[in-house]
Structure formats: structure tokens, C-alpha cells
Amino acid sequence: MMAEWNAWTDDQLKTYNFPIHPLPICSVNDPQAEELIKEQKPVVIKGSELISTAQKWDLEYLREHIGDGEFTVYESDSESFKYYDDKKVIDGFTPPMKQRRMIFSEFYDAIKNKNRTKKYYLQQPLNDKVGPQIVVDFINFNWKWIKQQQMNNNWGPLTSNLLLISEEGNVTPCHYDEQENFYSQANGYKRVILFPPSQYKYLYPHPVYHPHDRQSQVDFDEPNLKLFPKFKKVVGFGTVLGPGDVLYLPSYWFHYFETLKNSGIATAITFWYKAAPVGNITYPLTAVQLMAMMRNTEKMILEALKDYKQVDIFWNMLAAGRYCKDVQDDTDDEDAGVGNDASVVAKLGDIGRCTGHGDEAKNV
Numbered sequence: 001m002m003a004e005w006n007a008w009t010d011d012q013l014k015t016y017n018f019p020i021h022p023l024p025i026c027s028v029n030d031p032q033a034e035e036l037i038k039e040q041k042p043v044v045i046k047g048s049e050l051i052s053t054a055q056k057w058d059l060e061y062l063r064e065h066i067g068d069g070e071f072t073v074y075e076s077d078s079e080s081f082k083y084y085d086d087k088k089v090i091d092g093f094t095p096p097m098k099q100r101r102m103i104f105s106e107f108y109d110a111i112k113n114k115n116r117t118k119k120y121y122l123q124q125p126l127n128d129k130v131g132p133q134i135v136v137d138f139i140n141f142n143w144k145w146i147k148q149q150q151m152n153n154n155w156g157p158l159t160s161n162l163l164l165i166s167e168e169g170n171v172t173p174c175h176y177d178e179q180e181n182f183y184s185q186a187n188g189y190k191r192v193i194l195f196p197p198s199q200y201k202y203l204y205p206h207p208v209y210h211p212h213d214r215q216s217q218v219d220f221d222e223p224n225l226k227l228f229p230k231f232k233k234v235v236g237f238g239t240v241l242g243p244g245d246v247l248y249l250p251s252y253w254f255h256y257f258e259t260l261k262n263s264g265i266a267t268a269i270t271f272w273y274k275a276a277p278v279g280n281i282t283y284p285l286t287a288v289q290l291m292a293m294m295r296n297t298e299k300m301i302l303e304a305l306k307d308y309k310q311v312d313i314f315w316n317m318l319a320a321g322r323y324c325k326d327v328q329d330d331t332d333d334e335d336a337g338v339g340n341d342a343s344v345v346a347k348l349g350d351i352g353r354c355t356g357h358g359d360e361a362k363n364v
């Protein structure tokens with residue numbers, strides 16, 4: 001087996017105290033990749049050529065070809081870009097970053113400005129306003145491969161291709177999405193850390209009514225263990241994605257991304273698909289089904305009460321002295337109904353070594 005050369009070193013990664021196991025890495029024809037996708041387990045796929053025509057999309061090429069449309073660019077005072085939904089409004093919420101609209105050359109100038117104090121992250125769904133050369137590159141993506149995946153797994157329609165152009169050091173804090181994603185790295189290097197849905201209780205997502213819905217409340221740099229004591233149980237699965245890599249990121253898996261320090265710009269494109277319809281329900285429910293159920297319950301209560309401030313009062317009233325007994329903590333190790341973290345580690349660990357790539361994966 002050939003050792004794989006890494007274009008990056010460990011000192012380009014942020015340091016965290018929790019364990020991080022390697023994610024499985026498979027070449028595109030490896031049946032293990034198909035198996036993992038079917039089981040809704042993450043896998044990094046090499047050699048799919050999904051967006052090989054976008055590997056040349058550096059800032060110069062995009063400035064020349066992407067057209068005059070406007071792009072959403074987040075501007076932050078720090079390296080952190082924590083998403084918020086500006087349609088959800090609550091008292092006292094200050095957005096942690098500014099959402100701006102820029103044409104590409106404005107973004108280019110902002111990034112090239114050496115005297116700036118702000119950091120930038122372009123995040124824009126690809127649309128029909130892009131220039132003709134970008135359309136040609138897009139048409140020449142490996143649609144045959146990805147449509148086959150969509151069919152094999154009974155996914156619904158493709159909903160969006162988000163173009164992500166990130167500066168070195170940018171961090172997308174931990175959150176989950178409700179769709180299946182083939183996250184494709186065009187150029188540059190991004191470290192990703194994933195957590196299975198069964199770790200929901202260790203990651204404390206914000207309430208559904210909150211602008212940070214789906215985002216973990218835990219600041220990975222300075223976790224507040226008084227408020228979020230179970231965060232110390234968290235176990236991640238990580239890797240560094242490089243040009244041409246495709247990560248299958250299953251719906252409801254928590255994920256965290258960082259563009260490697262001193263690595264320049266990183267460009268990636270998401271392929272978000274509606275998840276497969278829920279088949280026959282069997283018991284115990286899966287962690288994903290429980291998460292979806294919790295979301296729906298929270299939404300229903302908000303709809304009934306109308307006022308988000310009443311929601312906290314309601315849940316406390318419901319649980320106080322009745323549903324919040326210590327007995328709930330027993331579920332941590334048995335993991336009744338929410339999947340078994342140990343079995344996920346074992347499964348992902350085994351498969352990570354069988355592909356001709358996984359052995360060399362660094363423990364990121």
C-alpha cells in the first residue's frame with residue numbers, strides 16, 4: 001500500500017481536547033462506500049471526478065468568469081462564522097457576523113486588502129446569473145455518478161449547490177442540516193469533524209425558535225462545562241478534505257469545518273438532496289427520527305403558544321420534578337433508542353482501514 005503524501009501538517013489544524021477518530025476514506029469504486037452511504041454513515045470518496053471542472057476555480061478564474069451577479073458574503077471580526085437565520089427574531093440577539101451582498105470583484109478586493117481587520121466567507125447558491133464559462137464547467141460535473149447515487153439511495157430532488165469560498169483559518173461552528181449532502185472540495189484544504197446524531201445530547205443545539213437553530217451552543221474553543229457538562233463525552237470523526245475529495249455528509253450528522261491555517265483560499269460546493277422518505281417505522285426509533293420528532297414537537301409548541309418566550313416556561317413547567325429525574329442520565333451509556341456511539345466508532349473504524357486510503361489518514 002502506498003503512503004499518501006499530505007499537503008498539510010498538523011500545526012495547521014486547531015487543537016481540541018476531545019477524541020477524534022479518522023473518517024473512512026474509500027476510492028469511488030469501493031463497494032464499502034456504497035454500503036456506508038446506504039447506512040447513512042459518512043465516508044470520504046476519492047476519484048469521483050464530481051467537480052473536477054471546478055478544480056480550476058481560483059479567485060482569478062472566478063473573477064473573470066463568474067459574472068456580475070451579487071453574492072452573499074459573511075463578514076466577521078473573528079475566524080468564526082456561526083450561521084444564523086435572520087427570519088427568526090428574538091430579543092437581545094446580536095448576529096455574530098454581518099451578511100453583505102457583493103459582486104465578485106468586491107469580494108476579491110476585500111480578500112486581497114492586506115490592511116483589513118475583518119475576515120470574509122462567500123456562501124452563495126449557484127444560480128443562473130453565473131457567466132457562460134461557469135455554466136459549461138457546471139454542466140460538465142460528473143452528474144452521471146451523483147444521479148446514480150441519488151437513485152440508489154432513493155433521495156429526493158437536488159435542492160441547492162452552495163458555493164463556499166473561504167479564507168484560511170475560517171471556522172464554521174458545529175451544526176447539523178436536515179438534508180443529505182455530497183460536500184465536494186474543489187481546491188484548498190478543509191478539516192471536517194463529524195458527530196453522529198446520537199451525540200445530540202452532548203452538543204446542546206439551540207432551541208428551534210432561535211436564530212441559531214441547528215447550531216450547537218457549545219463554543220469548542222472554550223466549552224462551558226458548567227452549562228454543557230455532557231460535552232466532555234463528545235467523540236468526533238475527522239479528516240482533511242483536499243482537491244477532488246467528496247464527503248458524504250448524512251442528514252442530521254453534526255459537522256464542524258475549518259479551513260486550514262496558512263493554506264490559502266478553499267473552494268467547495270455542496271450537493272444538498274432531500275432525504276429518502278421514511279419507510280416503515282420500527283422500534284426503538286433511530287437517533288435521526290428522535291431528533292426530527294423533537295424538532296416537530298418544539299415547532300408545534302411554538303405554534304400553539306405563539307410567543308417564543310412562553311416556550312421555555314412551558315417546557316420547564318412540563319418537566320420540573322417529573323421528566324427531569326436522574327434516571328434520564330442512565331440512557332447515556334446504554335444509549336437506549338438513540339444509537340450506540342461505541343458501535344458507530346467500531347463500524348467507522350473498521351471500514352476506515354479497508355480502503356487503501358484510510359490507513360494513512362491522520363487522526364484529525
Ligand SMILES: O=C(O)CCC(=O)C(=O)O
Nearest residue numbers: 164172177181183257270
Ligand atoms: O464548508 C463550510 O465551512 C461549511 C459547510 C457546511 O456546513 C455544510 O456543507 O453543511
